[in-house]
Amino acid sequence: MVRLNRRITRIALLGSLVTISVVLSVGHFSALRLSAEYNEQVSKVSQGLADYLEDFNIHFSDFFRGSSSDYGKEYGVGEMPWTEIQERLTFKEVTWKKPKKIVAENMEFYRKLLKTPIKEPKVDNLIRPPGKGQNYERASATFAVLVRNHELRGLASTIRQIESTFNHKYHYPYVLLNDKPFSSTFKKSIKSLVSGEVFFEQVPQETWDVPAEIDQDKMKAAMANLKAHNVGYADKLSYHNMCRYYSGEFFNHPRMQEFKYYWRIEPNTQYFCDIDYDVFKFMESEKKTYGFVISLYDIERSVESLWPTTLDFVAKNPGFVHPNASFSWLTENLQNPQKTSMANGYSTCHFWSNFEIGDLDFFRGEAYQRYIDALNDAGGFYYERWGDAPVHSIGLGLFEDRSKIHWFRDIGYKHDPYENAPNSVQCPKGKKAHIPGDFSYGHLYDQNCMANWVKYEMNDQLLGVY
Ligand SMILES: Nc1nc2c(ncn2[C@@H]2O[C@H](COP(=O)(O)OP(=O)(O)O)[C@@H](O)[C@H]2O)c(=O)[nH]1
Numbered sequence: 001m002v003r004l005n006r007r008i009t010r011i012a013l014l015g016s017l018v019t020i021s022v023v024l025s026v027g028h029f030s031a032l033r034l035s036a037e038y039n040e041q042v043s044k045v046s047q048g049l050a051d052y053l054e055d056f057n058i059h060f061s062d063f064f065r066g067s068s069s070d071y072g073k074e075y076g077v078g079e080m081p082w083t084e085i086q087e088r089l090t091f092k093e094v095t096w097k098k099p100k101k102i103v104a105e106n107m108e109f110y111r112k113l114l115k116t117p118i119k120e121p122k123v124d125n126l127i128r129p130p131g132k133g134q135n136y137e138r139a140s141a142t143f144a145v146l147v148r149n150h151e152l153r154g155l156a157s158t159i160r161q162i163e164s165t166f167n168h169k170y171h172y173p174y175v176l177l178n179d180k181p182f183s184s185t186f187k188k189s190i191k192s193l194v195s196g197e198v199f200f201e202q203v204p205q206e207t208w209d210v211p212a213e214i215d216q217d218k219m220k221a222a223m224a225n226l227k228a229h230n231v232g233y234a235d236k237l238s239y240h241n242m243c244r245y246y247s248g249e250f251f252n253h254p255r256m257q258e259f260k261y262y263w264r265i266e267p268n269t270q271y272f273c274d275i276d277y278d279v280f281k282f283m284e285s286e287k288k289t290y291g292f293v294i295s296l297y298d299i300e301r302s303v304e305s306l307w308p309t310t311l312d313f314v315a316k317n318p319g320f321v322h323p324n325a326s327f328s329w330l331t332e333n334l335q336n337p338q339k340t341s342m343a344n345g346y347s348t349c350h351f352w353s354n355f356e357i358g359d360l361d362f363f364r365g366e367a368y369q370r371y372i373d374a375l376n377d378a379g380g381f382y383y384e385r386w387g388d389a390p391v392h393s394i395g396l397g398l399f400e401d402r403s404k405i406h407w408f409r410d411i412g413y414k415h416d417p418y419e420n421a422p423n424s425v426q427c428p429k430g431k432k433a434h435i436p437g438d439f440s441y442g443h444l445y446d447q448n449c450m451a452n453w454v455k456y457e458m459n460d461q462l463l464g465v466y
Pocket residue numbers: 145146147148151177178179180238239242265266267354
């Protein structure tokens with residue numbers, strides 16, 4: 001009887017909470033979700049509410065860091081059935097808060113975290129730079145960049161910073177890729193800047209050009225439509241080619257085949273904190289698959305059908321999904337509900353791929369390769385403007401264990417207009433200082449998805465690495 005009374009009280013409390021929430025956010029997307037949840041609850045009430053509520057409570061607690069870090073343990077790798085995957089890809093956290101408030105809270109959370117002093121990953125086996133004249137066995141790794149001749153100045157600027165903060169201590173090589181031959185001026189200038197070997201490579205034409213299966217008329221119409229909606233680079237064919245190349249081809253280039261890890265760099269970016277350990281060896285010894293510094297939302301119209309295409313692939317190949325995948329980060333719908341809605345259930349959150357340190361074997365593996373085949377078949381690199389960042393991110397977010405994805409919180413990095421600015425003794429002080437926690441201009445705060453990654457996908461152990 002006491003138990004029943006307790007349940008009734010909880011039901012009443014939950015009922016009022018849901019009602020108040022709905023009233024508070026009429027017209028707002030979360031409210032619609034909430035009222036749908038409410039209706040679903042009401043129907044379940046008549047079936048046996050008490051049991052359901054207990055389930056609901058357990059479920060609800062799953063959305064908070066710590067407890068969420070354990071879900072998935074009941075399935076082995078490759079064992080999760082499609083119905084369970086679907087369930088986990090249904091984002092369930094409900095709120096009566098408006099997105100604006102969520103942005104403010106998430107930025108506050110982000111700033112607070114970035115203001116906490118750190119230095120470098122707190123693991124035992126960081127590999128320090130070799131002494132002068134000392135032999136050093138590098139990891140199987142390279143810097144990689146796709147770049148055009150006219151971007152020489154921008155790339156030179158990036159390389160100077162990479163060298164001064166990191167590579168003059170380790171001398172890792174560079175692979176420079178281009179769809180056109182590199183000019184002799186370009187090659188000469190770059191050679192004068194690097195402390196390691198450099199390879200200038202032209203990409204095989206068939207991996208760059210628009211595939212024959214793409215319907216040109218459909219593509220042109222789609223480009224015009226996206227351009228009319230102000231989607232950046234919508235009608236620039238080379239940009240579409242670049243996105244497809246970075247999504248599904250660069251790791252298969254014969255030169256890239258020589259390496260296991262890559263660090264993607266880009267012209268006109270800043271590396272402003274010293275790195276005193278071998279990051280590639282960190283990836284190796286910590287068994288990380290991917291490292292990033294910035295997580296953002298995407299232009300929803302550029303990826304409208306990417307998620308449905310992905311789900312179709314996953315439904316047919318559920319065995320590729322990792323039970324400890326980044327389900328919530330991929331499907332969150334609170335900060336930018338209009339984005340998740342237009343992207344058909346994908347939050348649009350991604351790792352910003354102009355910086356990435358990754359294990360090429362993941363991208364060359366069966367799950368990711370088959371996924372790319374499905375994306376190419378759907379044609380969205382040309383009928384929409386799917387970027388390599390969301391494609392890499394969804395691939396990693398679904399097919400890899402999220403604990404193998406590392407936020408390089410200590411690497412000070414800026415690609416205008418966003419940055420990762422840690423509070424570290426490794427970073428410059430005085431005039432050249434970056435303010436820890438600065439992210440971008442105020443009107444772009446809503447683009448920051450980092451708080452979601454931390455809250456939903458990192459556990460205390462991973463956060464404790466810094
Ligand atoms: N070789 C080559 N590189 C390209 C082309 N388009 C873009 N890139 C490179 O691809 C990367 C991303 O391009 P970027 O213009 O920075 O795009 P954004 O950062 O999305 O504005 C950069 O490294 C560019 O140098 C292209 O047509 N040819």
